[in-house]
Amino acid sequence: MRSHILSRTEAIGRQTSSLWKVYSGSGRFPVRTQFPSAPCFRFAGLRAGTLYRRFTYFRRGDSGSENGEGQVANQAASVIPLAFKSESAKDSKETDEDSPPGPQNDGRLAAFWRSFNSKATKPNQLFESYLQLPVPRLRYLSQEQVYGLLSKMSIIKKGDESAMLQYLTVIDDMRTGKVPIPRYHWNTAISFVAKCYRHLTDHDLQSGLFLWKEMEKSAGVVADATTFNILFHLATNSNMAHLPLMILKEMKRRNIxxxxxxxxxxxxxxxKxxxxxxxxxxxxxxxRAGEVVDIVVLNAIMTALISAGEPQAAEDVLTHLIQSPTKSKPRLSTEKRNMRKLHKNIRNLRWILAQQGFDPNMDLGLAPLAPDLVSFAIFIDYHARETADFGKILSLLNDLSxxxxxxxxSILQSLFKGFALHGNARYTPWTLQRLNAVFDAFMNGSYRINRDATLWCLRAHVILAGKKKGKEVWEMVKTxxxxxxxxxxEISEVEHRLSRMRKEF
Structure with missing residues (x-):
């Protein structure tokens, strides 16, 4: 890592926090410090209260009673995955009368494998089938099958608290059963903690750092660049402004x-x-590092410029991308003509970046550039939140088409947000008639309804049309x-939030 990157970051500040000292010890990181060998997730600070109780429910498994955890504790020592047994599970005999039945006589194992092998099974359904296995559950799975289970449970469009707890439950069973956990699955577990909450609390931050500590100290798995990228993302979303600086310093110390x-x-x-x-x-x-500039990088730059209070600079980049010839379908032409267009596009991008303070002589490594949905969503959400410029949003929607x-x-969610935030202003363009048009698109289009879009939709209708209309809209959306x-x-949560809205307005 170049030293001037770190020196530039150090200009933000040099203070460290007490939380960082807990995990870094005397100037070192978890890989070189001594820590108590407490169970991994129970003391990781994962949303005290409700979340802990949910996790306790997952750990009880199919027992359904208060002594379920005791059953897990009593049988933990006998958890030996099939991959580590010299004899097969069919030949093994249980001597304890409370031990789980053999797999050949238990229909729960067959039900689990039906869920496991079905492509239509959702991750939460697979987890429910896993919970039905007799404890200790990992007795019936080989090492590779456990890894396959984790992989299937990680394939979700958007992480949430429930998905995180399910994934961590299997990880904890693996730790109890002494099944080796590869770095990839450790990274996935930390990533769940980093991304499953919209607003990161100190408990969530501690959970991510605790998992990192467990990975390196207890499991002996050394973090790689991916681990530090996840930790950096976690630190950036926290309230500790100097924690990302500490992550960068540790990367430099390890020569990553x-x-x-x-x-x-x-x-x-x-x-930020x-x-x-x-x-x-x-x-x-x-x-300078030779990385390729693609639309993901430019989206990050535009988002960062808006966050830094430079929306016009970000909008200039988007305007160039919209006008770029790479957004249209390429026509059949000679190679020379195509190269001429590419070089012209690069020159234009270099010029527009130079106008915003970037080095015009830098050697750009470019992938084919064209705006994507995220590019437009960034600015539609910005104008819906900050400027209330409905005309600008209509222009962006036209460019999107x-x-x-x-x-x-996500686009409709930003529009609902704009109606909720600006619909009660005088002479506003955010009218009820336009809200109804957006709602018709929401209901009649092939959109996947989610919690956040629904909440903003209901809030907008309550503000513009009243509580009764909000309730009518909710019944339609709920159906x-x-x-x-x-x-x-999530549906129950929305109903609860709607009742609070009707009291507030």
Whole structure:
């Protein structure tokens, strides 16, 4: 890692916090310090109260009684996965009368394998089948099958608290059964903690750091660049402004080079710190490192510039991307003509970046550039939240359509947010008539209903049309949500939040 990246970051501040000292010991990180060998997740600070009780329910498994944890504790010592047994499970005989029945006589194992092998099984359904296995559950799975179970449970579109707890439950069973946990699955577990909450609390931060400690200290698995990228993302979303600096220092101490994800995280970090110069500095280092500039990187730059209070600079980048010839379908032409267009596009991008303070002479490694859904969602959400410029949003929606990009529920969610925030102002363009048009698209389009979009939709209707209308809208959305197989707990949460809305307005 180049020293000037770190020196630039150190300019933000040099203070450390008491939380960091807990996990870093006397100037060192968990891999070199002494820590109590407490159970991994029970004392990891995972959302005290409700979350702990849910986790306790998962650990009890199929016992359904208060002594379920005791059963797990009593049988923990006998958890030996099939991969480590010299004889097969069919030949093994249980002498304890409370021990689970053999797999050949237990229909729960057959039900689990049906769920495991079915492509239609959702991760939460697979986990429920796993919970039904007799304790200790890992007795009936080989090492590779356990890894396959974790992989299937990690394939989710958006992580939430329930998915995180399910994944950590299997990880904890593996620790109890002394099944080796590869670095990839440790990284996935930390990533669940980093991304499953919208607002990161100190408990969540401690949970991520605790998992890192367990991975290196207890399991002896050394963190790699991916681990540090996840930790950096976790630290950036916390309230500890100097924790990302500590992560970078530890990467340097271990001689772990920064990759493209590290630089993107650093760009986002500077944006949250309101440091436009830092954004540009990190981008220059990204280019010097020989990394390829693609739309993901430019989306990060635009988001960071908006966060740093430079929305016009971000909008100039988007305008160039929209006008770029790479967004249209390429026509059949000679190779020379195509190269001429590419070089012209690169020159234009170099010029627009130079106008915003980036080095015009940097050697750009470019992938084919065209705006994607995220590019437009960034600015639609910004204008819905901050400027209330409905005309600008309509222009962005028109550009979105011309680029051949299909809208998703995130776009409608931002529009609902705009109606909720600005619909009660005088002479506002955020009218009830326009809200009804957006709602019709929400209900009649092929959009996947989720909690956040529904909450903003209901809030907008309560503010613009009253409590009675909000209740009517909820019944319509609820029916469609249930038809799509919506999560019951999320539906209950929305109903509770709606009752609070009706009291507030």
């Amino acid at each position: 080079p920064m990759d493209r994800f590290s630089y993107v995280n650093l760009i986002m970090y500077y944006g 710190q309101g440091d436009g110069r830092g954004i540009r500095h990190a981008y220059r280092e990204f280019i 011309e680029c051949g990009i299909n809208s998703e529920v 469609r949500w249930l038809e799509q197989g919506g999560n019951r707990s």
